[in-house]
Amino acid sequence: MTQIPLNTPSVIPTFNPKAPNEVFDPTADPVIPENSPSYVPIKIPRKLQVWNLVGVVAPAVAVVGAMVATWGFGFGWLYLTLFFVMYAITGLGITIGYHRLFTHKSFGTSRVMTWFWAVAGSMAGEGQLLEWCAWHRKHHSHSDAEDDPHSPHHHPDDGELPSTFGGFLKGFYHAHMGWFIRNAEEEPDYKRYVPDLMKDQLLVAVANQWRFWVWVGLLAPGIIAGVITQSWAGVLLGFLWGGAVRMFWVHHVTWSVNSVCHIWGAKEFVSHDESRNNPVMGILALGEGWHNTHHAFPTSARHGLRWWQFDLSYVVIKTMSLVGLTWDIKVPSKERQAAKSTKKAA
Numbered sequence: 001m002t003q004i005p006l007n008t009p010s011v012i013p014t015f016n017p018k019a020p021n022e023v024f025d026p027t028a029d030p031v032i033p034e035n036s037p038s039y040v041p042i043k044i045p046r047k048l049q050v051w052n053l054v055g056v057v058a059p060a061v062a063v064v065g066a067m068v069a070t071w072g073f074g075f076g077w078l079y080l081t082l083f084f085v086m087y088a089i090t091g092l093g094i095t096i097g098y099h100r101l102f103t104h105k106s107f108g109t110s111r112v113m114t115w116f117w118a119v120a121g122s123m124a125g126e127g128q129l130l131e132w133c134a135w136h137r138k139h140h141s142h143s144d145a146e147d148d149p150h151s152p153h154h155h156p157d158d159g160e161l162p163s164t165f166g167g168f169l170k171g172f173y174h175a176h177m178g179w180f181i182r183n184a185e186e187e188p189d190y191k192r193y194v195p196d197l198m199k200d201q202l203l204v205a206v207a208n209q210w211r212f213w214v215w216v217g218l219l220a221p222g223i224i225a226g227v228i229t230q231s232w233a234g235v236l237l238g239f240l241w242g243g244a245v246r247m248f249w250v251h252h253v254t255w256s257v258n259s260v261c262h263i264w265g266a267k268e269f270v271s272h273d274e275s276r277n278n279p280v281m282g283i284l285a286l287g288e289g290w291h292n293t294h295h296a297f298p299t300s301a302r303h304g305l306r307w308w309q310f311d312l313s314y315v316v317i318k319t320m321s322l323v324g325l326t327w328d329i330k331v332p333s334k335e336r337q338a339a340k341s342t343k344k345a346a
C-alpha cells in the first residue's frame with residue numbers, strides 16, 4: 001500500500017518566517033502579504049479526528065462520572081464549588097495571565113494585578129510562566145510547521161506521518177500532552193522568545209517560586225474544606241476535588257486547545273495554519289477555543305469576536321476595565337477582521 005505523505009513540512013510555508021536568531025516581537029500582528037506563497041491546507045485524516053475525539057472526551061467523561069458516582073459521600077456542593085472556583089482562578093490564570101497578558105501583551109494592567117495573574121497561572125501547574133510563554137510564542141512563530149512545539153500534525157519521534165495508524169496516534173498524543181512531558185527536560189530559547197519578560201523582576205520572581213504556588217493551589221482547597229467541615233475527611237476531599245482533580249481538568253482543557261483546536265472546527269480567518277474555532281472548547285477553555293481567530297489576531301484580548309462566541313476570559317478583562325483594573329485592551333478593527341475573513345467576497 002502506498003502511503004501518501006499528507007503533511008510534508010515543505011508544502012506548509014512557515015508562517016511569517018524569521019531569521020534563526022531573530023527576537024520574537026509579541027506586539028507584532030502577523031501580516032499575510034498579498035503575494036505570499038499560497039497556503040496548502042493539511043488534509044486531516046479521519047482516524048486522527050476520531051482518536052482525538054475519544055482521547056479528549058474520555059477523561060472529561062471520567063471526571064464527570066466520578067463526580068456523579070460519589071455524590072453524597074465523596075462529593076457534594078462544597079467540593080463542586082471548590083472545584084469550579086479553583087478551575088476559574090487557575091484556568092483564567094492561564095488564559096488571561098500566561099496567555100493574553102504575558103505572551104501576547106493584549107491589555108495593560110497594574111503591578112498588583114500582574115502579580116495576581118502570574119500567581120494564578122502558576123497554580124495551574126503548567127510550568128513556570130517564562131517557559132510557558134516561550135513555548136507558546138514559538139507555537140505562534142511556527143504554527144503547524146515543523147518547529148511547532150505542539151502541532152498535532154507533526155511529532156518529533158521518527159518522522160512517521162499521520163497517514164499511518166501509529167503516526168496519527170503519536171501526533172495526537174504529542175499535541176495533547178507528549179510535548180509537555182518531553183519538554184520537561186528541554187529548555188525553550190528564552191533569549192529569542194521572552195527577552196521582554198525576563199527584564200521584569202516581578203515575573204522572574206514568580207517564575208522562580210512557581211512550585212510553591214502549585215502547592216498553594218493544591219492545599220488551599222483542602223484547608224478550606226477542612227475548616228468548613230471540621231474534619232480530616234474534608235481536608236482530603238477538598239485537596240482531591242479542588243486540587244488534584246481540578247489540576248487534571250485544567251491541564252486536559254488547556255492541552256485540548258492545542259490538539260482539538262488544530263483539528264476540529266471552522267476556519268473563520270486566514271491564518272496559514274490549521275487553527276480552528278471550536279464552540280465546545282470556546283466554553284470549556286474559557287474563551288480560548290476561538291483559536292483560529294486567535295492565530296489570525298494573536299494580540300487581540302478578545303478571541304471570540306462575534307457576539308455569540310462566548311469568551312469568558314474577555315468578559316473578565318473587559319469587566320476589570322470598568323473599575324480601572326485593565327486598560328489599552330486590544331481588539332482588531334472591523335476593517336482588519338474583514339481583510340482576513342475567509343468569507344471575503346471574491
Ligand SMILES: [Zn+2]
Nearest residue numbers: 139143275291
Ligand atoms: Zn495554536
Ligand SMILES: [Zn+2]
Nearest residue numbers: 136140294298
Ligand atoms: Zn497564543
